Amino acid sequence: MARSTDMAESDAPVSTLKSGSRPKDAGLGTEHARVTGRTVTINRPRETLYAFWRDFANLPRFMENVADVAVLDPARSHWKVAAPGGGSVEWDAVIVADEPGRLIAWESAEGADIRHSGRIEFRDAPPGRGSEVSATIAYDPPGGALGALVAKLFQREPHIQARRDLRRFKQLMETGEISTAEPPEAAPRAA
Amino acid sequence: MRALTWHGKHDVRVETVPDPGIVNPRDAIVRITSTAICGSDLHLYDNVIPTLRAGDILGHEFMGEVVEVGRGNDRLKVGDRVVVPFVIACGKCFFCEHQQYSACDNSNPADKADMSEELYGYPMSGLFGYSHLTGGYAGGQAEYVRVPYADVGPIVVPDGLEDDKVLFLSDIFPTGWMAAENCAIEPGDTVAVWGCGPVGLFAVQSALLMGAHRVIAIDHYPRRLELARGLGAEVVNYEEADVHEALVEMTGGIGPDACIDAVGLESHGFALDNVYDHAKTTMMMATDRIHALRQVILACRKGGRVSVPGVYGGFADKFPVGALMEKGLSLRTGQTHVQKYLPQLLELIREGKVDTTFLISHRLPLEDAPNGYRMFKEQQNECTKVVLKPH
Ligand SMILES: NC(=O)c1ccc[n+]([C@@H]2O[C@H](COP(=O)([O-])OP(=O)(O)OC[C@H]3O[C@@H](n4cnc5c(N)ncnc54)[C@H](O)[C@@H]3O)[C@@H](O)[C@H]2O)c1
Ligand SMILES: [Zn+2]
Ligand SMILES: [Zn+2]
Numbered sequence: 001m002a003r004s005t006d007m008a009e010s011d012a013p014v015s016t017l018k019s020g021s022r023p024k025d026a027g028l029g030t031e032h033a034r035v036t037g038r039t040v041t042i043n044r045p046r047e048t049l050y051a052f053w054r055d056f057a058n059l060p061r062f063m064e065n066v067a068d069v070a071v072l073d074p075a076r077s078h079w080k081v082a083a084p085g086g087g088s089v090e091w092d093a094v095i096v097a098d099e100p101g102r103l104i105a106w107e108s109a110e111g112a113d114i115r116h117s118g119r120i121e122f123r124d125a126p127p128g129r130g131s132e133v134s135a136t137i138a139y140d141p142p143g144g145a146l147g148a149l150v151a152k153l154f155q156r157e158p159h160i161q162a163r164r165d166l167r168r169f170k171q172l173m174e175t176g177e178i179s180t181a182e183p184p185e186a187a188p189r190a191a
Numbered sequence: 192m193r194a195l196t197w198h199g200k201h202d203v204r205v206e207t208v209p210d211p212g213i214v215n216p217r218d219a220i221v222r223i224t225s226t227a228i229c230g231s232d233l234h235l236y237d238n239v240i241p242t243l244r245a246g247d248i249l250g251h252e253f254m255g256e257v258v259e260v261g262r263g264n265d266r267l268k269v270g271d272r273v274v275v276p277f278v279i280a281c282g283k284c285f286f287c288e289h290q291q292y293s294a295c296d297n298s299n300p301a302d303k304a305d306m307s308e309e310l311y312g313y314p315m316s317g318l319f320g321y322s323h324l325t326g327g328y329a330g331g332q333a334e335y336v337r338v339p340y341a342d343v344g345p346i347v348v349p350d351g352l353e354d355d356k357v358l359f360l361s362d363i364f365p366t367g368w369m370a371a372e373n374c375a376i377e378p379g380d381t382v383a384v385w386g387c388g389p390v391g392l393f394a395v396q397s398a399l400l401m402g403a404h405r406v407i408a409i410d411h412y413p414r415r416l417e418l419a420r421g422l423g424a425e426v427v428n429y430e431e432a433d434v435h436e437a438l439v440e441m442t443g444g445i446g447p448d449a450c451i452d453a454v455g456l457e458s459h460g461f462a463l464d465n466v467y468d469h470a471k472t473t474m475m476m477a478t479d480r481i482h483a484l485r486q487v488i489l490a491c492r493k494g495g496r497v498s499v500p501g502v503y504g505g506f507a508d509k510f511p512v513g514a515l516m517e518k519g520l521s522l523r524t525g526q527t528h529v530q531k532y533l534p535q536l537l538e539l540i541r542e543g544k545v546d547t548t549f550l551i552s553h554r555l556p557l558e559d560a561p562n563g564y565r566m567f568k569e570q571q572n573e574c575t576k577v578v579l580k581p582h
Contacts, residue, residue, distance in 0.1 A: 041285065043283060043284055043285055043288070129285055130285075160305060163305075163308075164301040164302055164304075164305070165301075167297075167301040167304060167314075168301045170284075170296065170297065171281075171297045171301070174281065174283040174284050174296075174297055175217070175281040175282075175283050175284075175297050175340070176216065176217070176263065177215040177216060177217060177263075177339075177340075178215070178300075178301075179215075179281075179297055179298055179299065179300045179301070179317065179326070179339065180214060180215070180300050181300055181303070181317070181326050181327040181328045181329070182214070183209065183211070183212065183214070184212040184213065184214050187214045187215075
């Protein structure tokens with residue numbers, strides 16, 4: 001997570017700040033943006049983790065809500081997210097920052113119905129412990145019916161979705177599998 | 192297949208359920224030859240551990256023959272005879288690399304891990320047959336079981352050692368062993384053990400093997416106390432004696448150097464604090480009865496060591512935090528890191544240095560499992576350990 005620079009009193013990540021202490025531009029540059037973040041330690045080199053994530057087609061393997069990501073060109077991808085109650089919501093995303101082995105950030109493309117941005121950062125963990133991986137997801141819920149749908153898409157508590165997705169990413173990277181107690185027909189699709 | 196399923200307080204049934212199948216590459220399917228009922232299962236039977244669902248298959252102490260192996264498992268082969276640890280561990284995370292297997296970061300499925308993260312601050316590992324807090328994995332009181340990460344947990348045992356001798360490597364022997372190890376025993380030490388159930392009895396044996404000068408075992412069932420005495424312990428019946436006074440007197444006024452709570456959250460005894468706990472848990476103002484643990488902390492000598500293999504799940508009241516701090520006690524506990532101890536303990540069994548079969552009082556077919564639960568719960572004096580035979 002980016003250390004907040006304008007808050008000298010604390011080294012706490014932005015996503016952990018109480019709402020009153022949160023800088024206004026923490027998300028998509030609007031006051032309504034919801035920001036959620038989560039850090040995990042993954043016992044693998046950050047170059048490996050970066051490479052897996054950088055291929056966005058891999059994301060549905062551990063992101064529960066994301067049905068499909070089609071890579072259109074090195075910067076653009078098309079996301080299809082299963083909507084509650086059937087159907088799906090789709091949008092294009094554009095990579096806005098890319099530092100190999102360190103960071104990937106993306107945003108929904110101009111004109112998308114859903115304003116959404118994500119940022120994943122990779123740092124070395126203390127020696128012998130692999131990497132620390134921080135995800136920050138921000139979205140700006142539009143008003144009306146679509147807003148309600150978006151809120152559902154990201155679940156009532158988006159941070160729960162984020163931490164589950166990151167746990168699955170960690171499982172896949174460390175163990176090669178996604179842990180499940182479900183029988184074969186109901187188990188999540190990792191491969 | 193046939194399996195023992197949970198349906199509510201004191202309601203377990205043997206039912207026909209779907210056979211398990213390979214899900215992930217490192218899985219194996221084991222055909223169960225022996226499986227035991229554990230004191231931990233009684234907490235489920237009594238419905239004091241939350242998040243069980245009707246139909247869940249119980250059982251975390253089991254062994255058998257490998258009948259199917261996933262394509263990513265190069266450690267096991269069909270036909271291997273294995274004992275399976277009750278802790279599911281990935282072998283690859285920080286915790287597994289440090290042999291803290293019951294803290295494995297990966298084996299509890301992502302959607303289940305939220306609960307223990309909320310309750311304990313961080314998610315705990317998956318366990319077999321032990322509620323959805325620990326992953327909701329189907330247990331081994333069944334004809335077959337799916338074993339995830341089967342290239343890390345199960346230990347292959349030689350054909351020459353019969354099931355009864357090695358079955359308890361799955362849980363209670365390593366649990367008693369780790370309980371004693373957590374006492375950091377030094378020459379001359381007196382170790383006191385609360386609870387002479389299977390865990391306490393293995394703790395008695397382990398403490399003596401690790402060089403304890405004396406072991407004092409505490410319970411109220413004469414038959415269980417007799418088993419402890421047979422292993423070399425002195426015994427105190429808490430219905431006949433004031434445990435604290437007895438321990439002080441038996442140790443020249445110093446107190447035991449190390450104390451083991453092998454009782455857990457359903458501690459019995461008609462003492463004022465326990466009546467109070469009972470009232471509080473009934474009113475849902477606390478979840479765990481810690482009568483034995485309070486006594487352990489009070490009885491332990493100044494600067495001594497407290498080891499807690501007994502299971503607690505939630506919150507407790509009147510925890511003697513002053514005695515813990517003022518006396519400078521050290522406290523070690525946890526679900527057992529079973530995988531860590533298996534090679535060493537199998538060797539002790541092979542060399543005949545421990546008796547692992549003395550506590551088995553009942554051997555029943557799987558179909559009789561509900562009866563086994565009832566006896567293990569209601570006739571604790573005579574019923575010291577039940578082993579079920581699914582095939
Ligand atoms: N840490 C682990 O990984 C692990 C593994 C297995 C079992 N356990 C736990 O260990 C505990 C013991 O398991 P078990 O299979 O031996 O159970 P058990 O129910 O057979 O034995 C418990 C014994 O404690 C005695 N007891 C109750 N109240 C007492 C008191 N106030 N003072 C002294 N003795 C008292 C009972 O009479 C009984 O004999 C349980 O809580 C179980 O869940 C922990
Ligand atoms: Zn057990
Ligand atoms: Zn692990």
